[in-house]
Amino acid sequence: MNPVRGRLRIYLGAAPGVGKTFAMLGEGHRRRERGTDVVVGFAETYGRRRTADLLEGLETVPRRTVVYRGASFTELDTDAVIARAPKLALIDELAHTNVPGSRNAKRWQDIEEILDAGIDVVSTVNIQHLESLNDVVQQITGVQQRETVPDEVVRRADQVEVVDMAPEALRRRMAHGNIYPPEKIDAALSNYFRVGNLTALRELALLWVAGKVDEQLDSYRAAHGISGTWEARERVVVAVTGGPEGDTLIRRAARIAARTKGADLLAVHVTRSDGLNGADPANLLRQRTLVESLGGTYHQVIGDDIPQALVDFARGVNATQLVLGASRRGRIASLFARGVGATTTVLSGAIDVHMVTHPEVSKGRRPMRRAALTGTRRIAGWAMAVVIPPLLTVALLPFRGELALPSEILLFLFTVVCVALVGGMWPAVTAAVAGFLLLNYFFTPPVNRFTISQPENLLALGVYVLVAVMVSAVVDLAARRTRESARASADAEVLSTLAGHVLRGEAALPSLLARLRETFGLSSVTLLERVGDPSPDDYSEPEAWRIVGIAGAAPCPAPSAADTDVTIDENLVLAVNGRLLDASDRRVLEAFAAEAAIALRQERLREAAELARPLAEADKMRTALLAAVSHDLRTPLASAKAAVESLRSTDVAWSEEDRGELLATADESLAKLDRLVANLLDMSRLQAGVLGLSAEPTAMSEIVPLAIDDLGPAGDRVARDIPAGLPEVDADPALLERILVNVMGNAVRYSPPDAKVLVTASAHGGQVEVRVIDRGPGIPAEDHDRVFMPFQRMGDRDNHTGVGLGLALSRGLAEAMGGSLVPEETPGGGLTMVIGLPIARRAVTPVEEGAFIGDTTGDNANSHL
Numbered sequence: 001m002n003p004v005r006g007r008l009r010i011y012l013g014a015a016p017g018v019g020k021t022f023a024m025l026g027e028g029h030r031r032r033e034r035g036t037d038v039v040v041g042f043a044e045t046y047g048r049r050r051t052a053d054l055l056e057g058l059e060t061v062p063r064r065t066v067v068y069r070g071a072s073f074t075e076l077d078t079d080a081v082i083a084r085a086p087k088l089a090l091i092d093e094l095a096h097t098n099v100p101g102s103r104n105a106k107r108w109q110d111i112e113e114i115l116d117a118g119i120d121v122v123s124t125v126n127i128q129h130l131e132s133l134n135d136v137v138q139q140i141t142g143v144q145q146r147e148t149v150p151d152e153v154v155r156r157a158d159q160v161e162v163v164d165m166a167p168e169a170l171r172r173r174m175a176h177g178n179i180y181p182p183e184k185i186d187a188a189l190s191n192y193f194r195v196g197n198l199t200a201l202r203e204l205a206l207l208w209v210a211g212k213v214d215e216q217l218d219s220y221r222a223a224h225g226i227s228g229t230w231e232a233r234e235r236v237v238v239a240v241t242g243g244p245e246g247d248t249l250i251r252r253a254a255r256i257a258a259r260t261k262g263a264d265l266l267a268v269h270v271t272r273s274d275g276l277n278g279a280d281p282a283n284l285l286r287q288r289t290l291v292e293s294l295g296g297t298y299h300q301v302i303g304d305d306i307p308q309a310l311v312d313f314a315r316g317v318n319a320t321q322l323v324l325g326a327s328r329r330g331r332i333a334s335l336f337a338r339g340v341g342a343t344t345t346v347l348s349g350a351i352d353v354h355m356v357t358h359p360e361v362s363k364g365r366r367p368m369r370r371a372a373l374t375g376t377r378r379i380a381g382w383a384m385a386v387v388i389p390p391l392l393t394v395a396l397l398p399f400r401g402e403l404a405l406p407s408e409i410l411l412f413l414f415t416v417v418c419v420a421l422v423g424g425m426w427p428a429v430t431a432a433v434a435g436f437l438l439l440n441y442f443f444t445p446p447v448n449r450f451t452i453s454q455p456e457n458l459l460a461l462g463v464y465v466l467v468a469v470m471v472s473a474v475v476d477l478a479a480r481r482t483r484e485s486a487r488a489s490a491d492a493e494v495l496s497t498l499a500g501h502v503l504r505g506e507a508a509l510p511s512l513l514a515r516l517r518e519t520f521g522l523s524s525v526t527l528l529e530r531v532g533d534p535s536p537d538d539y540s541e542p543e544a545w546r547i548v549g550i551a552g553a554a555p556c557p558a559p560s561a562a563d564t565d566v567t568i569d570e571n572l573v574l575a576v577n578g579r580l581l582d583a584s585d586r587r588v589l590e591a592f593a594a595e596a597a598i599a600l601r602q603e604r605l606r607e608a609a610e611l612a613r614p615l616a617e618a619d620k621m622r623t624a625l626l627a628a629v630s631h632d633l634r635t636p637l638a639s640a641k642a643a644v645e646s647l648r649s650t651d652v653a654w655s656e657e658d659r660g661e662l663l664a665t666a667d668e669s670l671a672k673l674d675r676l677v678a679n680l681l682d683m684s685r686l687q688a689g690v691l692g693l694s695a696e697p698t699a700m701s702e703i704v705p706l707a708i709d710d711l712g713p714a715g716d717r718v719a720r721d722i723p724a725g726l727p728e729v730d731a732d733p734a735l736l737e738r739i740l741v742n743v744m745g746n747a748v749r750y751s752p753p754d755a756k757v758l759v760t761a762s763a764h765g766g767q768v769e770v771r772v773i774d775r776g777p778g779i780p781a782e783d784h785d786r787v788f789m790p791f792q793r794m795g796d797r798d799n800h801t802g803v804g805l806g807l808a809l810s811r812g813l814a815e816a817m818g819g820s821l822v823p824e825e826t827p828g829g830g831l832t833m834v835i836g837l838p839i840a841r842r843a844v845t846p847v848e849e850g851a852f853i854g855d856t857t858g859d860n861a862n863s864h865l
Contacts, residue, residue: 003118008111009159010094011124014205015198017179018165020124021045021092025054027122028090032058039084041091041114041121042076042107048178058090066099073099078110081119088120095129095149105611108153125149127205140200141192162209167198234263237314238291238323239344242269245325246287252356253323254294265296266317270309299518307343312521314351322348326357381423385431388415393438400443405457408443409464416468425476432468436461509599513551516592520585522578524552527596528559530571545573548600552577566593572600639669695817697728697840698736700761700770707740708759714748720759729768729837731817736837739810739821743772743833746807750776751830767819767836775830779823788821 009027011020021043032038040060045052061084064077075098081089091114096107104110111121128137131148138144154160165173171193173179180188238253240246250267257263269284288298303309314322324341345353392415396408412435420428440450444457452458513525527549530538538544542557554577559565562575566589574593581589643666646652647659654662701722708715729736740759747757755775762769788811811821819837826832 003116006115006118006120007158008115008120008156009122009161010154010157011122011161011163012154012205012209013124013126013163014165014202015126015128015170015193017170017173018163020126020163022051022054023161023163024090024092024122024124025051025058028058028088029054031088037087039081039086039089041081041089043090043092046179047181050178059086061089066102068099068101075099075102076107076110078103078113081114082117085117086119088122089114091121091123094123094125094153095147097147106149108149112153125154127201127208130154130208133204133208136204137201141197143192160209162205164202164206167195167202170198171195234260234321235266235317235319236263236321236323237266237268237310237317237319239310239325240267240269240284240287241325242284242287243325244283246283247290249323249325249356250287250290250294250296252354254296256321256323256354257296265291265294266299266319267291267296268299268301268310268313270301270303270306270313299515301518301521303521306340307347309521310340310344311347311349311351313518314348316518316521319351321352321354323354323356326355378423378427381419381427382430384419384422385427385434388419389431389434389438393442397442400447405439405443405460408439409460412439413464413468417471420468420472420475425472428472428475429469432465432472435468436465439464509549509596509603510551512592512596512599513549516576516589516596517551517578519592520576520578520581520589522552522576524550524554524556524577526550526555526562526575526577527600528556528573528575530573534570549596564589566590568593568597572597636669636673640666640673643669694732695730696733698731698733699728700726700768703733703736704740704759704761704770707737707744710737710741711745711748714745717748717751717756718744718759719756722759722761726761727763727768728840729819730840731819731837735813735817739813739835740770740772742807742810743821743835747772747774747776747831747833750774752776763839766839768839770835770837772833772835773826773830774832775826775828778825778829778831781825 011023013020025040025043028038028040038058040055040058042063043051043055043060045055061077061080063074064080066073066075076091081091091107091111094108094111098105098107098110104113108123111123114121127133128141128145129148130151132151134145134148170179171189174185174189174193177185234257236253236257238249240249253267254265257265267287291298299313301309301313303312310322310324313319322344324344326341341353341355345355389412392411396403396411416428416432416435419431437450439461440452441448444452444461445454452461509527513527516522517525526547528545529548531544531546538558540558540560545558547555547557556562556565556575556577559567559573559575562577563579564576564581566574568574574589574596576589643662647654647662647666701724704720704722708718708720711718744757744759751757751774758771758773760771760773762771788808807821814821814835814837817837819835822834822836824832824834
């Protein structure tokens, strides 16, 4: 029997140093004092004394030692934690990336294994490590986080608790040396730990957790059958009909939502189940686009009772305000029915209803077709069938001697037709039979008896009944066809919405299931996947299924627990709860089920592609490397070997001039080999993201002459024009010199012998731009990006020019220092390489020895990736 899955609790912080690990260890001590079996699986103290003190008194599972590239690293020992089998394991840094070669690439995957073993886990993560917020955090801080964790992993946690701290308090902790060592404090305070950055990160953390709490609240309300509105958060729902007034209503609702920070805007369109709502699809599409451009979401539900459907939707999303358009119905129509707005207001309860006037009010209400043979019409038809024939009989009795039987039959036939038009076939047949009996008794000789003396009267009454039944059947058939076409129209509208959902790229499985739940007003929608091989009775066994997608509360553990289920294939079943769906609804449900299966497969393909991409890139790099260096490594080795062997030979008496030439050849060949190997190693470090650098204020007027000298004799073909007073740049001097040597050497190689390469520099926009200008053949604009790909020579087959790493390495080094390298066309012919580097700041961010580019701010800084 599989153990019950453990519970996951996560401490979420806005930035390093807020106290996540401290809170995690404190929770471990509290649980231990209550008698819980607690172990520390992995805790990173970063030398913080108070955090390290909390490890005392807690059992710690020894870490696993991993050797990678000649260095030893320690990681979480997942198997040891599972073998120890505690009740609770404390495991720090959820987003941590494991050493290459580990069973799992990420620590959160290790934690999943521990949870599956029935062990509870308490972990920590910073808001900047959530995958969906990675780009946002980079925009705020200027630092890309290389370690991320999927949002879904954190959302699935049973508890997420924010460890909050005001930015000023966090900066004081930093200044007191409670977060980073002294040599990093000034740089951190002036860069990542600025008040603005910390405030923005704090808001991101609080808003993200607010969304998580909102999901928990919806689940609680659904599980406990709470339909009333809890005003925990403002949600404004605007009802759109597809009419021209919709734009006005949406903008008005957006202004209402904007008055409250963090309020949600939702637009809903109610489609009648008969499809006869008269909505303009073009208007609905335009209004949907408008809602989404204003930051809201669009929803579509099916309901015959429009006011009730609106109120049900508003309560389902816990809305606090409902925006409706003023009625366009005339005064006379208002006397007989209250209309959607008034009825919704009566039903709304605690939800505030806003009736918004609009220019269309004065134009009256557009005509709207109604469903054929509704329940009201059928009741009216039966009432007419029971009441009208006797009333007609009473009205005709005074004229019994004056009217002929055919005239009386025609009047009763007219009555039957009226009943058929209102109530359908069976009320009309009832009216026809009643008419036959009344005609026979009161108007056919002999009267007041159920006998017929004349054959022609019998024929007339028989034809009357036959015609009445035929008319009733025709009217009922027309009504059925109308209903079917209307239902098909409603299904087409729902499927059109589904197609638009896919075309807009909203094919994520949770979004698709949420749309299905809203469309049919269901309580929950669950996508189940079979575990193991099929068996005859596994439809009722929860152990045979696992949930791969859920919308709403109380998921179905097995297909048999659902009100309606759709089998997609032998391994996938879509199960819905809330109400039984008829056959026509099931057809639409099957379309959603097929799309859900496609969405699930796409998600898994994307995950597989993400896992395969690094391997493919590595294989591509390895293949290109072997192909490119097959000659370039051999050539300098062969030259150096030949020169050395010649010098060692005793068969030839070399002159001093010959000996010097051979030594020069060997020296030049070994120098080429050294540069080639250095480039290859640096490119591999760049690809792996582990190239260390030491950024400091650097003057271009000092670096450019050094780079020209490194070119040797080719440096005579380079002219420089570096203006005095040029600002210093923030760069690693050695790496910057290598960039300049590579770029200038490339420019000299392709410039005409009589033309010099010009190096100029200028400052603007917070950057210093160094331009290396040549008059060579240039590069077509479409190849500007391709020239920076490793191991290519743009069609140059001369292997003596190298393996094609110079420009690729130069761009990588420039970007590692926060700069750029881009090509431009030289006016008059040639190529200009523009090296952009940031102007040096007063406080330079130090990079620890061995630290990696782009990872200098988080608790999860690693030294092995």
